[in-house]
Amino acid sequence: MLAERIEFRPEADAEIFSGVAAAPAVFLLRGGDANSEPYVSKTANLRRRLQRLLSAPEEHTKRLNLRDRVRWIEYTLTGSDFESGLALYRALRSAFPKTYSNRLRLRFAPLVKLHLENEFARASVTTRLGRISGKNLYYGPFASRLAAEKFMNDALDFFKMRRCVEDLHPDPVFPGCVYSEMKMCLAPCFRGCSDEEYRAEVTRVESFLDSRGESLKRQMGAERDDASAKMEFETAAAIHARLDKLTPVLQQLPEFVQRIDRLHAVIVQKSVQKSVHKSVQKSAQPSVQDSVQQSPKAESVALFRVDGGAIAGPLEFPISGGEHAKSQSMEARIAAALEAFPASQPGSAIERMEHLAMLKRWCYRGSRAGEIFFADAKGELPMRRLVRGIGRVFKGEAPENEMRVNPAL
Helix, strand or coil: CCCEEEECCHHHHHHHHHCCCCCCEEEEEECCCCCCCCEEEEECCHHHHHHHHHCCCCCCCCCCCCCCCCCEEEEEECCCHHHHHHHHHHHHHHHCCCCHHHHHCCCCCCEEEECCCCCCCCEEEECCCCCCCCCCEEEECCCCHHHHHHHHHHHHCCCCCCCCCCCCCCCCCCCCCHHHHCCCCCCHHHCCCCHHHHHHHHHHHHHHHHCCCHHHHHHHHHHHHHHHHCCCHHHHHHHHHHHHHHHHHHHCCCCCCEEHHHCEEEEEEECCCCCEEEEECCCCCCCCCEEEEECCCCCEEEEEEEECCEEEEEEEEECCCCHHHCCCCHHHHHHHHHHCCCCCCCCCHHHHHHHHHHHHHHHCCCCCCCEEEECCCCCCCCHHHHHHHHHHHHHCCCCHHHHHHCCCC
16 A cells, blocks of 8 residues: 555664655554554655654653554655645545545535436536446536536526426426526427427537537637628627627636546656665564665656546656667657556546545645646647646746746746
8 A cells, every 4th residue: 555664663763763754755653453543644754753653752741642552654755745645545545445535524526517318408516426438428627616606607698508407398388487588598398499409509518618618719709700791790799799708707717627538637746756765674673774875866757647537646757768768759758658657447436536526626726736737639638738847847847827827937
């Protein structure tokens, strides 16, 4: 589960502490009793945290001390807070399969759901993800349910798809609702349209969401230009006004919101620092061997794959290729590394929802470190941007989106 495992003996605590890196990590403390509950956490400084928990207790202090209860220390060094969060999720999921979600305080990501399995499709906001290979489509993650609902309602104002949530049984005597009276719905509830007309409108909504609004912009732009060419200037002005109203709606849609079954991306984070390599003997011996080898800083970054919202990684990617890769471009090396890097395969929809929750938590953080690059509609990554992003993350420079906002960076 975790990369390193050493035995803790109170009489050799100083040697054990000195043999552990003073670096970010996720760790687990386990007692000698197999039935005892482990202590799992993450830290920005593993050595300091272990010293606090396992050093000889001070007098008149209420600080937690596990010195007499711990026999094994397990840990994995991490290069970023994102990697720490993912490693902590995996450790807690393994150690506490029934309560790990409450311990992590995961809040499922809000999604816009297009109910295509319904005979008369509609849209809604949900935090429950079904089969992404089914007919229903999901778009997200949004920062909050309020943001998802506002975008959905504002976007549907440009279409005539129904807003009601009931399963419809069309009846010509049904009076309809306020949306049908305002001509904002095709009113399939009382056969105000044919089934083919309603399906065509649903297809327009799906194309709008898939293209992040570009399909509607192109359609309205073409209609405006056509009206202008026919000297129908009032019609052209009305269409232009609708285009102006569409702009703030699309501005509500952050880059992170994607169609979930087509969500393919690469996250770039700093990798574990390997300037100092330490190895600690892991068996119960009279003394602990501690060897420290000075080595050059590893010039690498950590890559994480995101496929359908599920996260895989980290994959250590060296900035400089080996002798055999000197003739390859950086783009080719990245493509080869990702091709050999298997995608995550969640065992259930709940697990995929948890991955999306972690992705949403990281994406919408104000102090987010690292960068993410999404594949286009054809599944192709922006390799040139990805190469530049790897360089920025390795050098500790501002992300691309921050540089756009503030060109002085």
